[in-house]
Amino acid sequence: MRVTAQIDIAAPPARVWAFLSDPGKQLHFMAGITRWEVAGDIERGVGARYRMLMRVGSAEVGSLIEVVESTENRDMAWVSVTGLDQRGRWRLRERASGSRTHVEFRLSYGVAGAGIFGFLAERVAVPQVQRHLNRSLQQLKRQVEHEQLRDDAATRRAAREARAAVA
């Protein structure tokens, strides 16, 4: 099954990327995620592995995932090594204004070999997974924009103080 969610964030891609690529921040904005740990020596970028779990229905399901594609400020993709079969992608694209970013979160998952029950389980899980993705993007937007506002305010304050010092 493939589930997708997207949102526009009022911040440049670099700021969004800083959130997405930081394993320490995943639990702060990813809805339904109960575990996100670095597994191995590489923390970020291609080859980084994470052990993640997402609560879906009555179980925390997840995988050991590995980042297989990482283009700074644009794309990050991963596939599962063990556990639930999944592949996912964060896709960032700068809007024409330059100060906004279009963020797309794609997740494909499956339980190959599980027959009719696997087929049913994949579909029954869709609404909850979709809710998790939507909420993750909303939380990401809120946190990134909040940080952006604070930075903008800090910049304005510094400029004001500089002007006051000159005067």
Next chain:
Amino acid sequence: MIDETPTAAAAQNGHATGGRRPHVREAPAAAKGPALPLGFGSLFGVGTAAAKAIQGAVASRIPTADLDERDPDFIRDNLPRLWLLSSLWFRGEVRGLGNIPEEGPVLLVGNHSGGNMTPDTIVFTLAFSTYFGVERRFHSLAHNLVLSAPGLGWLRKFGTVAASPRNMQKALQSDAALLVYPGGDYEVHRSSFERHTVDFNRRKGFIREALRHDVPIVPVVSIGGQETALFLTRGEGLARALRLDKLLRLKVLPISIALPWGLNVGDFGGHIPLPAKIVVEALPPIHLREEFGEDPDLDEVYDHVVRLMQETLDALAAERRLPIIG
């Protein structure tokens, strides 16, 4: 008069082996008790012989414990089925899996509920397998009758082995997480009116095994299983009268009201569990020698474990607004 012990009854029916003569004796008149109606003795003998035959059949079907029968691929393929059952029917919720050590052998000690259809085991097995991955060795102990029942052979692929000290030893030596229910058939068939009580019947074998193998105990408390049917009584007296304790290691002959049977005696055919909400909580590990010294007192450890579990069960019960609904 022929002594109607199982041995004698079996010998009468040709089941005795080894060329031993059946033990025949005349009971003293004072020990005979009240006179039985004509024909009752022979009927009882036939019943006992039938039970003996069942015992033989069960014994021949009990699989030898082969931990290699556990099949991770089979488990993975069946997780969606368990997930559907657990999520949609029982609305299962498992908490505290992070309390279970990430690796190494561990003894998971649970309270058992739900009669012969134990939803707590289904919900917990699913949660454990998805949380730690099917690659982690996980075994559970089950009554001989469960493992020998026709159509339940697949349980062995999930890592279920017959309950015995030897199997516990094998599982723990293989670094597995081992789920045991010390209360066993005694606890699982308690009355629904005692559903919020942890009752291991003072069985302490799990503590001895944990000490012998020096593994931590993780209490696993569940609620809701005893609401999947209306369990009326364990029927211990009935089981004793029918000698099931001696013949089939059954201390109980439970009586319940359950789907689809209505009045359900024995629960041998299982039942359709009501969709009661199941909540399971794993508690922090107990390292026996660290907490109770080099040579812990079994009674002290037992009381400690049961008290912790009872407190957790009380808290889970307090969260519950209505039976079945949760």
